Structure formats: structure tokens, C-alpha cells
Amino acid sequence: MKFAIMTKGDSKSNSYMHKMKTYLQDFELVWDEHEPDIVISIGGDGTLLYAFHRYSSRLNKTAFVGVHTGHLGFYADWVPEEIEKLVIAIAKTPYQIIEYPLLETIIRYQHGGKETRYLALNEATVKSVEGTLVMDVEIRGQHFERFRGDGLCVSTPSGSTAYNKALGGAILHPSIPAIQLAEMASINNRVFRTIGSPLVLPAHHTCMLKPVNGPDFMVTIDHLTLLHKDVKSIQYRVAAEKIRFARFRPFPFWKRVHDSFIADK
Numbered sequence: 363m364k365f366a367i368m369t370k371g372d373s374k375s376n377s378y379m380h381k382m383k384t385y386l387q388d389f390e391l392v393w394d395e396h397e398p399d400i401v402i403s404i405g406g407d408g409t410l411l412y413a414f415h416r417y418s419s420r421l422n423k424t425a426f427v428g429v430h431t432g433h434l435g436f437y438a439d440w441v442p443e444e445i446e447k448l449v450i451a452i453a454k455t456p457y458q459i460i461e462y463p464l465l466e467t468i469i470r471y472q473h474g475g476k477e478t479r480y481l482a483l484n485e486a487t488v489k490s491v492e493g494t495l496v497m498d499v500e501i502r503g504q505h506f507e508r509f510r511g512d513g514l515c516v517s518t519p520s521g522s523t524a525y526n527k528a529l530g531g532a533i534l535h536p537s538i539p540a541i542q543l544a545e546m547a548s549i550n551n552r553v554f555r556t557i558g559s560p561l562v563l564p565a566h567h568t569c570m571l572k573p574v575n576g577p578d579f580m581v582t583i584d585h586l587t588l589l590h591k592d593v594k595s596i597q598y599r600v601a602a603e604k605i606r607f608a609r610f611r612p613f614p615f616w617k618r619v620h621d622s623f624i625a626d627k
């Protein structure tokens with residue numbers, strides 16, 4: 363089996379990487395940064411986001427596992443003290459694969475040009491470059507509302523505990539193939555009106571945004587921030603691809619939610 367390790371880059375995470383690399387090679391696993399069967403991320407959830415984007419072109423051939431060197435993560439739930447246990451599990455046990463849904467974003471441009479497609483593990487957001495974002499929101503090809511406000515966030519179920527949660531969105535179990543549209547500070551008064559509640563769309567529904575007051579936008583895809591000019595539309599739906607996590611022991615999602623946000627530790 364071939365493996366790769368990505369770290370947060372700090373000295374603590376790097377030293378765990380060297381330790382783990384040596385252990386795994388002792389078990390005759392092969393270090394291969396280009397075509398790994400398993401990618402180990404050491405750091406936090408942010409590190410796993412980087413690892414996901416690094417290997418997003420081979421998701422069906424790669425499984426991810428996360429070790430956290432800081433606080434408990436949603437994607438990084440092993441602690442450094444368990445590294446030896448994890449190495450033995452990777453080397454000796456046929457592991458279970460858990461798949462989580464991803465978000466597909468397609469940006470099309472006003473004057474033709476090739477559309478851009480992104481996959482997100484957490485979410486995609488859109489904000490205006492300056493002033494209020496004004497977007498017509500279509501759901502399943504039907505006009506739904508004209509949004510005015512700071513921005514919009516479309517998240518995956520596993521990303522629902524990240525930015526989406528800060529926006530008042532619901533936490534979705536990652537076994538649900540859905541995306542969630544959440545507002546950032548919408549303008550609501552007697553003239554302008556938006557739904558105000560986060561919307562959860564099933565896999566066969568598409569959400570399309572069409573610019574009303576200008577073609578340039580700041581788009582984020584997970585940790586990446588990108589300026590898109592001349593935008594005609596931005597389309598969101600549940601991606602055909604999924605991320606695969608290598609699972610060696612049960613760690614129920616609701617326990618992770620509890621331990622991350624409720625537990626006093």
C-alpha cells in the first residue's frame with residue numbers, strides 16, 4: 363500500500379510526520395506523494411482541507427485519515443499519542459471506508475470562455491467585491507428570491523459544522539447527500555425580502571445564482587479565496603464525487619459534534 367502524509371507545517375506536526383513515515387515504512391508501506399492509496403493529514407481540519415484539494419483529482423483511489431495536533435477535529439479525530447496504534451491499524455487491518463458528500467460549484471462567464479468547476483469539502487461562499495451582494499437565486503430552474511446582503515454560503519453536510527454553523531445553519535449528518543444554502547446578513551425590510559432561513563437541498567436539486575449588480579465576485583472554496591470576473595452564473599449541487607475516509611474505529615458524528623461544541627474539555 364502507498365501512503366502520503368500532509369502536515370500543518372509546524373514543528374510538532376512535522377515531527378509526528380517523520381515518526382509515522384518511519385513506522386509505516388517499517389511495515390513495508392511505500393511513501394508515494396503522487397499516487398497514495400491513503401493520505402494521512404497531521405494538524406487540524408484545515409490541514410485535511412489542504413490534503414483534500416491536493417488529491418481531489420484521485421478521490422476514488424484515495425482514502426483520508428486525520429490526526430489532530432491541536433483540538434479535536436471533524437476530519438482529524440486521532441491524537442498523536444495514538445500514532446503507533448494507527449500505524450498498526452493502517453498496515454494490518456482491512457479498513458472500512460466511509461464516504462461523505464461534496465459540493466460542486468460551476469462558474470460560467472458572460473462573454474463565453476471555459477466554465478470553472480470546483481469541488482468543496484466544507485463550503486463555497488460568494489461575496490461582492492465592493493458593496494452589497496445582489497443575486498437572483500434560482501432553485502431547480504425556478505426564480506426563488508432576489509438576495510441582497512453580505513454574501514451566501516453553500517455547505518456540504520460535513521462542512522455544516524464550520525462556516526455554515528457560524529451563519530446559523532443547521533448541522534447535517536454527513537450521510538445525507540444534500541447541500542445547505544445560508545445567508546450572510548441579508549437586507550430584510552418592507553422593500554427587500556429574502557427567506558431568512560437556511561435551505562437544505564437534496565442531491566437532485568440545483569441552486570443557481572445570477573448576478574444583478576455587477577459581474578465581479580469574491581468566491582471562496584474551502585480555504586481558497588478567488589476573484590472571479592465577468593460572472594454570468596454560479597451553480598451549486600451535490601457533486602458526483604465523494605470523499606472517502608478510512609475508518610478504523612467507530613466515532614459517531616453526533617459524538618464528535620458533542621465533544622467539539624458541548625463537552626467541557
Ligand code: NAP
Nearest residue numbers: 406407408409435436484485520521523524525528584585
Ligand atoms: P482558519 O480560519 O484558519 O480556521 C477555520 C476554523 O474552522 C479552524 O478552527 C478549523 O479547524 C475549523 N474547521 C474547518 N473545517 C471544519 C469543519 N468541517 N467543522 C468544524 N470546524 C472546521 O481556516 P482554514 O483552517 O483554512 O479553514 C477554512 C475553513 O474556515 C472554511 O472552509 C470555513 O468553513 C472556515 N471559516 C469559518 C468562518 C466562521 O466560522 N465564521 C469564517 C471563515 C472561514 P482546525 O483548527 O482543526 O483546522
